[in-house]
Amino acid sequence: MSANPSKESFARTLIVAVALCLVCSVIVSSAAVVLKEQQVTNALLDKKKNVLVAANLLDENTDIEAAFANIEQKFVDLTTGQFVEMENPQAFNQRQAAKDPEMSVAIENDIARIGRRSKVIPVYLVKDNSQVEKIILPIHGKGLFSTMYGFVALKSDKQTVVGLKFYEQGETPGLGGEVENPRWLKLWNGKKLLNDQGKPALKLVKTIPQNDYEVDALSGATMTTRGIQDMLDYWLSDQAFGKFLSQLDVKKGEA
Numbered sequence: 545m546s547a548n549p550s551k552e553s554f555a556r557t558l559i560v561a562v563a564l565c566l567v568c569s570v571i572v573s574s575a576a577v578v579l580k581e582q583q584v585t586n587a588l589l590d591k592k593k594n595v596l597v598a599a600n601l602l603d604e605n606t607d608i609e610a611a612f613a614n615i616e617q618k619f620v621d622l623t624t625g626q627f628v629e630m631e632n633p634q635a636f637n638q639r640q641a642a643k644d645p646e647m648s649v650a651i652e653n654d655i656a657r658i659g660r661r662s663k664v665i666p667v668y669l670v671k672d673n674s675q676v677e678k679i680i681l682p683i684h685g686k687g688l689f690s691t692m693y694g695f696v697a698l699k700s701d702k703q704t705v706v707g708l709k710f711y712e713q714g715e716t717p718g719l720g721g722e723v724e725n726p727r728w729l730k731l732w733n734g735k736k737l738l739n740d741q742g743k744p745a746l747k748l749v750k751t752i753p754q755n756d757y758e759v760d761a762l763s764g765a766t767m768t769t770r771g772i773q774d775m776l777d778y779w780l781s782d783q784a785f786g787k788f789l790s791q792l793d794v795k796k797g798e799a
Contacts, residue, residue: 588634590711595668598695598709599678600733615680616669620799623649625787627799628664638662638682656685656778657771667788668695669797676794678706681785685775688767690714692723692775698737700794705746708732720768731759737780742790744780748773 592612596602601611619636621628630636641647641662648660670678677700684693694710710723722728736756739745748761748769761769779785792799 594709594711595680598697598707599680600707618667619664620667620788621664625791655774674797676700676797683779685771687715687771688720702789703736703738705732705735705737715768720765722762744777
C-alpha cells in the first residue's frame with residue numbers, strides 16, 4: 545500500500561518550515577554579533593553628542609569626536625562626593641548599575657521617583673588645562689508617562705546653567721514632549737540652578753519669570769513640569785551631586 549500523499553506533503557512542509565526557521569535564526573544571530581560593535585559605537589557617539597549639546601559646544605559643523613576630546617569623563621562616588629577610579633570606564637552602564645543591589649542604593653526621599661540610583665555616576669568636565677570651565681551632569685526622573693533622561697551643564701561657578709538637554713522621554717507630543725524643544729531649552733541658559741549656599745533654588749513658574757532663579761513652565765504639561773522640578777531638586781541635592789559640587793575645586797579639577 546502506498547503512503548498517504550497528504551501526510552507526506554505535511555511532513556515535507558514541516559521539514560521545510562523547521563529548516564527555514566533554523567536558517568533565519570542563524571542569520572539573525574550572526575547579524576546581531578556582527579552589528580553589536582557598531583551598535584555600541586553608535587550609542588557612545590550619541591552620548592557624546594548629547595553631552596556636547598548640553599554644554600553648548602555643538603553646531604552643524606562640529607566634529608563630535610574632536611570636540612569631545614576636550615571633555616574629560618570622571619566618576620563620582622555620590623556618598624563621598626569624591627572622584628573614584630573605574631577599572632573599565634567604557635563598559636560602565638549607569639542604568640544597569642542602578643538595578644544591581646551591590647552597585648546601587650535605594651533612595652529614601654525619592655522625589656524624582658526613580659527608586660534606586662547607582663552609587664557611582666559619571667560626570668563630564670570641560671577644561672582649559674587643569675581648570676574646569678563647565679560641568680555636565682547626567683539627570684533622570686519620572687514625568688507623566690515616562691522616565692526622562694538628560695544632561696544639565698553648569699558654569700565653573702557651579703550655579704549657572706550653560707545648557708539643558710533631554711535625549712530620551714515618552715511624554716505627550718506637543719505638551720510634555722516639549723522638553724526637547726530647542727526654543728524652550730534656550731530659556732535655561734544663564735539661569736541659576738543653585739543658590740549661594742549650593743542648594744537647589746531654581747523654580748519652574750507659570751507666570752512670567754522675575755529673576756534668574758525662575759524658568760517658564762511647560763504650557764499644559766503640569767505633571768511633566770513637576771517631574772523636571774523634582775528631578776533637578778533631587779540630583780542637585782546632597783543626596784546626589786550636592787556633595788560633589790561643594791567639594792569640586794574648579795581651579796585644580798579635583799574633588
